[in-house]
Amino acid sequence: MQGELHIHNTLSRKKEIFKPINPPYVGLYVCGPTVYSDVHLGNCRTFISFDIIYRYLDHLGYKVRYVRNITDAGHLEGDSDIGEDKISKKARLEQMEPMEIVQKYTVGFHEVMNMFNLLPPSIEPTATGHISEQIEMVKEIIASGFGYESNGSVYFDVEKFSRENNYGVISGRTLDDQLENTRDLDGQDEKRGRLDFALWIAAKPEHIMRWPSPWGWGFPGWHLECSAMSTKYLGQTFDIHGGGMDLIPTHHTNEIAQSVACNHAPPVNYWIHTNMLTVNGVKMSKSLDNWILPVELFTGRQLAKDSPLATPSQAILGDKHPLLEKGFSPMTVRFFVLQTHYSSTLDFSNSALTASEKGFQRLMNAINLLDKLKTSDKTTSDIAALEKSCYAAMNDDFNSPVVIAQLFEGTRIVNSVNDGHETITAADLALLKKIFHTFTYEILGLKNESTGGSGNALPESLMQLILRMRADARTKKDFSMSDLIRDELAKAGVEVKDGKEGTSWIYKG
RNA sequence: GGUCCUGUGGCCGAGUGGCUAGGCUCAGCUCUGCAAAAGCUGCUACAGCGGUUCGAAUCCGCUCGGGACCUCCA
Incomplete structure (x- = not known):
C-alpha cells in the first residue's frame, strides 16, 4: 500500500529494494558512541538520521530490533594498536575510575539523545558487558586460521584473509592499493602484516581496564565488540548495519573480515552510511578544534572550562560561543538536520540554522491551525496525492528533505483554507491531520515546542x-x-x- | 601521492535525460488603524569548455574549485 522501500546500500553503491531476511522482523545495528568525551553535533547527526530510519521501518509495520552499542573499552588512543585505551587515559587524566568516565558520558549521551527526541534503541549493549563473547569470537577466528597470537596479543591476518575473501568489499579498495598507501607505524613488530589489526590486546599490570583471557590479561580490540554483539543479538547475518561513513575504511572493513572469518557468512545485507557534518566546509571532529556541543548550540554559549559535568542539565556555561550567534532549540536543530539527506554533507552555519528555525515555526503554526479549520463540501487541493508524495519520498532512501517539502505544501493548503482562499471537506481535513501527525511527529520525530493557542x-x-x-x-x-x-x-x-x-x-x- | 565523493538561483538544499522541488532572504500586491502573521506574484539556477542525444543540471571527456578517506573519529 505504501510502495516499496529503497535503500542505498554501501556494498553495491546503489539503491536496492529492501527485503528483510525474516519478515516482519528486521535487525538494525548502529555503531554508537565511545563514551570517553561528550557527543558533539556531528555524532548527533548520525544518530538522528538512524532514528528516522528506525521510526520509518517501525511505521511500515516491521518488528525492528534496534541495537546501538556503547563503546566503553578497547578504543585506542593514537594511530596504532599499541596505544592506550581512550577511556583509561581519560580516567587517568581526570583522576577517576574508568567506569566513572563511562557513566558520566553515557548519562550525558542519553540526556542529549532525549532532548533531540530520539527513540531509545531496543538493546544498548556495552563492550565491557560482552568480554566473554568477544573472547569466544577470537578463539573461533584463531581456529579458522585467520588469527594468531603474538606476545599475549592476538592479531587478524589480513593478507591471508584476502586470499579467499574480498577484504575491501565495502571500501572498494584493493589490497595492493591499501598496502601501498598505508603508513609505516611504529611498534608493529608483533604483526605479520602491516594491515593486520588487533583482536585482543595484551595489557600491562598497571593498566586499569583488563580482563583474563587464554592469552593472558588484556582487553578487546575496538572492531571486535560490534561483531560480537551484533552476532549475539541479531544473528550471523542480519538486515541493516549503519554508522558514519568515516567508519567504512577501517572499522567496518575489519568488522566484516572478523565476522566472515568467525561465522563464514557475510554479516550484513544492507550497509547504510551517513555523511559528515561540516563547519565552514570542514568536517567537525574530535581531533580538530571545530566541534560544537549540543548544550552550546541550545544556548549559544560556550561550556565553561571548569564545568564539572557535560550533561546539558548540569553544564556550567561561559561566554558566547565563537561559532554561534544565538541559541537554537533542539527541535530546530533536528529539523535543520532533516532538511538535508543523510548521505550529503551538512554544513553548519548560523544563517542556515536561522532559516530552519523560521521554517520549522511556520510548519508548527500550520499544525496548530489544523483544529481550527472550517470544512466545506469541496476540497480544492489533492490531499491524497500529498500523502502519496510523502510515502514516495520516504521510500526513496528515507528522503526527509523531500518529505519536508511536501509538508510545506500541506502548510500552504492549511493557511489558504484558514484565509478562505481554499476549501476542504471534513474527510480530507481528517486525512490532512493524519498526514501531518504521521510524518511530522511519528516519522520525522519532531515535536511542538511552543505552547500557544490551546495549551495549559x-x-x-x-x-x-x-x-x-x-x-x-x-x-x-x-x-x-x-x-x-x-x-x-x-x-x-x-x-x-x-x-x-x-x-x-x-x-x- | 593514492582512492573516492562533490560544485545547483542572494543563502541553505532536493532532483540523475524532457514536466515550476522546498525553506530562508529580498521586492511588489492583498488583508490590516499600523505592524506582524498569512496568501498571491516576481527575482527562474545548475562551476567552465567540449562531446553523446531530437532533447542534459542530469550521461561521457577534459579543466578549475571544495571535501572525505588512506591514522583515532558518527
Missing part, C-alpha cells in the same frame, strides 16, 4: 483576558494602549497574530 488552562485564560483588553482598546481606537500590550507581550516572547477570525498567540520563548 491558566496561561490560556490569562492570554484571552489580555487579548480581550487589547481588542477593546483597538475598538476604541486607543492604539497607543493596544500597541503597548502587543510590544510588551513581544518582549515576553509572546507573538500576537491578528486574523479575520480574531487574534491568536504563540509563545516563542
Whole structure:
C-alpha cells in the first residue's frame, strides 16, 4: 500500500529494494558512541538520521530490533594498536575510575539523545558487558586460521584473509592499493602484516581496564565488540548495519573480515552510511578544534572550562560561543538536520540554522491551525496525492528533505483554507491531520515546542483576558494602549497574530 | 601521492535525460488603524569548455574549485 522501500546500500553503491531476511522482523545495528568525551553535533547527526530510519521501518509495520552499542573499552588512543585505551587515559587524566568516565558520558549521551527526541534503541549493549563473547569470537577466528597470537596479543591476518575473501568489499579498495598507501607505524613488530589489526590486546599490570583471557590479561580490540554483539543479538547475518561513513575504511572493513572469518557468512545485507557534518566546509571532529556541543548550540554559549559535568542539565556555561550567534532549540536543530539527506554533507552555519528555525515555526503554526479549520463540501487541493508524495519520498532512501517539502505544501493548503482562499471537506481535513501527525511527529520525530493557542488552562485564560483588553482598546481606537500590550507581550516572547477570525498567540520563548 | 565523493538561483538544499522541488532572504500586491502573521506574484539556477542525444543540471571527456578517506573519529 505504501510502495516499496529503497535503500542505498554501501556494498553495491546503489539503491536496492529492501527485503528483510525474516519478515516482519528486521535487525538494525548502529555503531554508537565511545563514551570517553561528550557527543558533539556531528555524532548527533548520525544518530538522528538512524532514528528516522528506525521510526520509518517501525511505521511500515516491521518488528525492528534496534541495537546501538556503547563503546566503553578497547578504543585506542593514537594511530596504532599499541596505544592506550581512550577511556583509561581519560580516567587517568581526570583522576577517576574508568567506569566513572563511562557513566558520566553515557548519562550525558542519553540526556542529549532525549532532548533531540530520539527513540531509545531496543538493546544498548556495552563492550565491557560482552568480554566473554568477544573472547569466544577470537578463539573461533584463531581456529579458522585467520588469527594468531603474538606476545599475549592476538592479531587478524589480513593478507591471508584476502586470499579467499574480498577484504575491501565495502571500501572498494584493493589490497595492493591499501598496502601501498598505508603508513609505516611504529611498534608493529608483533604483526605479520602491516594491515593486520588487533583482536585482543595484551595489557600491562598497571593498566586499569583488563580482563583474563587464554592469552593472558588484556582487553578487546575496538572492531571486535560490534561483531560480537551484533552476532549475539541479531544473528550471523542480519538486515541493516549503519554508522558514519568515516567508519567504512577501517572499522567496518575489519568488522566484516572478523565476522566472515568467525561465522563464514557475510554479516550484513544492507550497509547504510551517513555523511559528515561540516563547519565552514570542514568536517567537525574530535581531533580538530571545530566541534560544537549540543548544550552550546541550545544556548549559544560556550561550556565553561571548569564545568564539572557535560550533561546539558548540569553544564556550567561561559561566554558566547565563537561559532554561534544565538541559541537554537533542539527541535530546530533536528529539523535543520532533516532538511538535508543523510548521505550529503551538512554544513553548519548560523544563517542556515536561522532559516530552519523560521521554517520549522511556520510548519508548527500550520499544525496548530489544523483544529481550527472550517470544512466545506469541496476540497480544492489533492490531499491524497500529498500523502502519496510523502510515502514516495520516504521510500526513496528515507528522503526527509523531500518529505519536508511536501509538508510545506500541506502548510500552504492549511493557511489558504484558514484565509478562505481554499476549501476542504471534513474527510480530507481528517486525512490532512493524519498526514501531518504521521510524518511530522511519528516519522520525522519532531515535536511542538511552543505552547500557544490551546495549551495549559491558566496561561490560556490569562492570554484571552489580555487579548480581550487589547481588542477593546483597538475598538476604541486607543492604539497607543493596544500597541503597548502587543510590544510588551513581544518582549515576553509572546507573538500576537491578528486574523479575520480574531487574534491568536504563540509563545516563542 | 593514492582512492573516492562533490560544485545547483542572494543563502541553505532536493532532483540523475524532457514536466515550476522546498525553506530562508529580498521586492511588489492583498488583508490590516499600523505592524506582524498569512496568501498571491516576481527575482527562474545548475562551476567552465567540449562531446553523446531530437532533447542534459542530469550521461561521457577534459579543466578549475571544495571535501572525505588512506591514522583515532558518527
